[in-house]
Every structure is written in C-alpha cells, then in structure tokens.
Amino acid sequence: MRPTNDEAKTDLATWRPRLAAMAEGASGGDGAHDSAHLERVWRNAQTLLAQQPEADALVVMAACYLHDLVNLPKNDPDRAQASTRSAQLARHQLAWMNFPPERLDAVAHAIEAHSFSANMAGHCAAESLEAKIVQDADRLDGLGAVGLARMFYIAGRMGTSLAHPSDPLGSAREFDDRNYALDHIMVKLAKLPGMMQTEAGRALAEERLARLMAFREEFALESGMPPG
Known part of the structure; x- marks a missing residue:
C-alpha cells in the first residue's frame, strides 16, 4: 500500500x-x-x-x-x-x-x-519515472551558473585550458573539450535540454543553457574575437 x-x-x-x-x-x-x-x-x-x-x-x-x-x-x-x-x-x-x-x-x-x-x-x-526525475535533476546541475562554475572547476583539476587561444567558439575547428574547457558547452551541455526526460526538466534546462550560450559569446568578445 x-x-x-x-x-x-x-x-x-x-x-x-x-x-x-x-x-x-x-x-x-x-x-x-x-x-x-x-x-x-x-x-x-x-x-x-x-x-x-x-x-x-x-x-x-x-x-x-x-x-x-x-x-x-x-x-x-x-x-x-x-x-x-x-x-x-x-x-x-x-x-x-x-x-x-x-x-x-x-x-x-x-x-x-x-x-x-x-x-x-x-x-x-x-x-x-523516478529514474527519469533523478537523471534530469542531476543534469540540471550541469547547466546555468552552477554548471558553468563546475565546468571550469573540473577543467582546472584536469589541467585543461580555458579555451582555444584564437578560435574560442570553434568556428573553424572541431570542438575538443579534453583540451579546451569552453568547448564542453557544445560537446555535452548544449545537448542536455534535448535529452531531458520530463517536461519541467526540459524547460529549466533550456533556460539554463541560454545563460551558458550567452557566456560563450561574452567570453569570445572579451578575448578579442568576433561573436559567432
């Protein structure tokens, strides 16, 4: 019961x-x-x-x-x-x-x-349903401001560079998050909203991903690169 x-x-x-x-x-x-x-x-x-x-x-x-x-x-x-x-x-x-x-x-x-x-x-x-909720809840922590902080923290522990020095947005190269932390947004994090198992999780993921994508553009501008 x-x-x-x-x-x-x-x-x-x-x-x-x-x-x-x-x-x-x-x-x-x-x-x-x-x-x-x-x-x-x-x-x-x-x-x-x-x-x-x-x-x-x-x-x-x-x-x-x-x-x-x-x-x-x-x-x-x-x-x-x-x-x-x-x-x-x-x-x-x-x-x-x-x-x-x-x-x-x-x-x-x-x-x-x-x-x-x-x-x-x-x-x-x-x-x-419980597994889907746990999966979404964990993945949400990889997005947004917290996800950004975690991404660079992990990259630092692994000795990864912040970003490609001349092409941080990967406009003319393959993304490589093993060497460039910023690439992790496109290699993995940008895929998460489409992989969410619940409607509420998907909506939250899309909101948080938008913040990461905006950060990418700001990073490129401060690095002296044109926006994508």
Whole structure:
C-alpha cells in the first residue's frame, strides 16, 4: 500500500539526514560532486516532483543523495562504470540500514541510469519515472551558473585550458573539450535540454543553457574575437 502524504513526508524527514551522512565523504575532495552538489540535485528533484506527484519521492531522494557514492574522475577509463558501482554499493548499504526492501530495486535503477557516461556507453537507460526525475535533476546541475562554475572547476583539476587561444567558439575547428574547457558547452551541455526526460526538466534546462550560450559569446568578445 502506498503511504499517505503525511507518512511520505515523515519518511523523507527521517531518511534525509541518514542518506546525507551515508554520502558524506564519497566525493574524494571533488568540489563538483560534493555534498552541496547532492543537495542541489535533491532541490532540483523536488521541483520536478511537484509536477510528477505520482512518483515515489523517497526513491528519488535516496537516489539523489547516493548517485555519486563511487565517484571516478571524468578522464578515468572506468568512468562509465561509476553509476553501476554506486548502485551496487547503495543497495548494500541501504539494506544494512533497513531501508524499505521493496524500494531497493527502484533506487538502484535510478542511480545506475542517471549517468551521462553510462547512457552514452549504452549501459543503462532510465525506465522508471523516478529514474527519469533523478537523471534530469542531476543534469540540471550541469547547466546555468552552477554548471558553468563546475565546468571550469573540473577543467582546472584536469589541467585543461580555458579555451582555444584564437578560435574560442570553434568556428573553424572541431570542438575538443579534453583540451579546451569552453568547448564542453557544445560537446555535452548544449545537448542536455534535448535529452531531458520530463517536461519541467526540459524547460529549466533550456533556460539554463541560454545563460551558458550567452557566456560563450561574452567570453569570445572579451578575448578579442568576433561573436559567432
């Protein structure tokens, strides 16, 4: 039997600090995937849940907090396996903490399916509504002002240049985000709105992407390049 609204709110209030504590320290010092990121993803998810009241909010919340339990660097050859490992670890730890057993499969699926890298490798597609909400919520954190800050933070950790010195907008070359951070907007982030699984997520993603595209133009102008 599905819990009442009051019971669901109590479940969320009870489990939220326990989930946050479980996830603490999993970032390995990565400021782009730290506890603040998890809180933002959960806030994004709550916005999406308001449009999808039939979704299981406890499953969504657990997956939001635990989706990065195994956090591998962007350039790690096993990066596409991180979400699968996170799902396995989350299932084990949640079972040990007496999380509702009938929800474990749903949480594990939402965690495994959230990953952009895993999706690109064809490993796992989001099938449940909860998985779609978690995936959208996580991807929204890669867009807008926060997404921009995360993009350059990660680029700095990987030793990537800010932008191509003479063609920052990639007008006459192939985009290469392994060497130029600004290229990541076009290589990955510009694709996210079209990949969103929910209408609310798509609308928010389009708004946030517009800010990134405007930033690209401003960057080019300040670099002495004509706008695209």
